Amino acid sequence: MARARDRKTRKTDTLAMLATPALDAWVATASAAGAPHMVPLSLVWVDERVVISVESASVTARNLTASGQARLAVGPTRDVVMIDALLDKAVDVTADDALAATYAAQADWDPRRSAGYVFLVLRPVRVQAWREADETAGRTLMRDGTWLV
């Protein structure tokens, strides 16, 4: 097994992972009644924000608009980046050409070609990264919206 990475290395690895083209994430949200939801979605990392795109009528959009909270996972289960994020803004996909162009270039699809999609721009407040149990210590890279390294 590789040695546990230090925080600096994990931040470098995390930012590299988040910049991967056509990156998928697991996006967990919850209803006000406490029902968990989770779906795989494309994730685009722009200016220290996570951007996802979903149908505005989807469970994810409704949960996030109501609660403002999401927890996202990127990477395989033994090389994970976990992001707790708050909703910064919801933007109609036709309302911000720069954002839409960046999203389409980095993701593998363009939501402007489908009806009823919205961009959800999320602000990370906590970021954690670990591979195996030996990386449990030192896994928190961002806390309260501030990088620790």
Added chain:
Amino acid sequence: MARARDRKTRKTDTLAMLATPALDAWVATASAAGAPHMVPLSLVWVDERVVISVESASVTARNLTASGQARLAVGPTRDVVMIDALLDKAVDVTADDALAATYAAQADWDPRRSAGYVFLVLRPVRVQAWREADETAGRTLMRDGTWLV
């Protein structure tokens, strides 16, 4: 791209995936206040039940004990099995030798070797499986706890 699988094939693929040794799942739960949580955990499939093991003080255990609900994802983001499940029972890892032996044999670790772990036995109520967008139709394999195929 491969042709969309029919439901029968997806059920066969799903059961094969669930029987994989050392299988990991993403497990999403929520607090009563609607805060989403999600972590990667070993998943063991026993007698049509999902079994996970966590520390009894963990957020996952607390959420599941309170709400009784979880949503689990197995497989990569483009070959997913999604399971909505209800808590059947929580069992101390030292209280059911048969379950513990089955879990340890199928997972890659034995929670009896650590302090404070519990088995959470979950009953699937909805199972969905899809790879790409062409498999959105026909993705529901179990509804209200009953296999549709």
